[in-house]
Amino acid sequence: MRGDGFTMLDLFAGCGGMTRGFLDQGLFTSVGAVEIDLAAAATYAANIDADGRHTFAGDIADYSDVPEVDLVIGGPPCQGFSALGRRDPSDVRNQLWREFVRVVRESRARMFVFENVDRFAKTPEFQLLRQTADEGGELSDFRTQVFRLNAADFGTPQKRIRTIIVGSRVGPVADPVATHAKTPVEGRAPWVGLKEAFLEGPVVLEPEVQRNWLPESYIDFQGHEIPGAFKLRDLHVTHDYSLTSQIRYAHIAPGQSRIHLPEELRYPCWERHTRGAGDVLGRLKWDEPAVTMRTEFFRPEKGRFLHPQWENGGVQINRALTHAEAAVVQGFDDRHLWCGTKAEIARQIGNAVPPPLARAVGDVVAARLSA
Structure with a gap:
């Protein structure tokens, strides 16, 4: 003590x-x-x-x-x-x-x-x-x-x-x-949904993201040069998805997954594997918590990691969660600094x-x- x-x-x-x-x-x-x-x-x-x-x-x-x-x-x-x-x-x-x-x-x-x-x-x-x-x-x-x-x-x-x-x-x-x-339970608040976490919390993370790279910054850690230290907002970066991938994502509504894609957009390998993870290529919901974050949350093909915003006639967000969004899902706030490459930081977030x-x-x- x-x-x-x-x-x-x-x-x-x-x-x-x-x-x-x-x-x-x-x-x-x-x-x-x-x-x-x-x-x-x-x-x-x-x-x-x-x-x-x-x-x-x-x-x-x-x-x-x-x-x-x-x-x-x-x-x-x-x-x-x-x-x-x-x-x-x-x-x-x-x-x-x-x-x-x-x-x-x-x-x-x-x-x-x-x-x-x-x-x-x-x-x-x-x-x-x-x-x-x-x-x-x-x-x-x-x-x-x-x-x-x-x-x-x-x-x-x-x-x-x-x-x-x-x-x-x-x-x-x-x-x-x-x-x-x-x-509803007396004395307890409802589960925190993603809309509350991303848009109504202390750090607002706008759905539209403009870049897919981290700032050029390095620190010395025990004699090693490590990328960082990055603030939470620095991690609000997306991935360069192909047009075909974005078209697939646009067909998946909140709560849906790969099984809801039209036949012409399904991966050929899925025809041979009718079983498996039902949340692959899944889209999250605004009014619910996210599923368990994994170390490859930035790959929609790995799980239910598509951003929850999807509106007919409105703005669709056809991407996976950013690193900043995944960190917020894990309960981190803007006090926490991050070091490493995008892949290394993703692994840290998923394992936290x-x-x-x-x-x-x-x-x-x-x-x-x-x-």
Whole structure:
């Protein structure tokens, strides 16, 4: 504990979404972060660690100078567990939780928060992680609680369900308190739709975008030249879509997808594959949260990522979400800076923990640490 607050270490920190949420809670101070992706580590440092001194940009297996902290947070890469991946049990990424356990032990933390995809709760690794808190396990002095949380229930304009494991040596935490609901619930606001998020929020993102490149700007991060640091509005950039693609997109109304295209506009490969993701080439709706952001949200062929504006006789927006829109969907605001190429920043956004969701978890963790 430092002063009136608590020290925190973020593993697999990415662009800092989880740390951002805990810092917004008000009682936490970040004293360390580990992230192997150089551009993501630069983004984290630009927002959380201005001089870059406590950001370890490298493999967690090489992280040895572990500070003593009150709390360890983190979410190991989820691709090994995701329904979109191969779900290969031998995927090395499935074993990174063991490094998380090692650092928790070496940090002498009083609590930890482990985040991953919803599917993680159904894997053998989930059971093994929880078993570390059993008698004789590496974290036997911890007791764990598991929460299944939807980011939309905490004010994020996105339906993103995550498994959160809270481990504690100082007693149990209360359930995170949802602030929003899909259907009317007393004391809770409606889910935040995209119109509210893009056009009525603190940062208005006009649907029509004029450019498809990032500004020419670079920073030095630990001896490396990295593009950035970019503000949210700098990320409001589109892609150079072909005329054929734009014609396809123009035929897809909000809530529709590839299956609604006329036969002459369908991809030949679709004729051989009648099953598969129903949201591919899908258009979002203004009055609903977005679907889960993925790392290739800028490709409409990868999911339901077409901009929600589509009007008969009006202005159609025939493109995927911009990087700025995807960041807002993840719950980031204009305080957050971004480093990297367009592809690297897209990966950071798609992999991020929504800060509003992290803050809700931070509230119950802070209450327990303060007790």
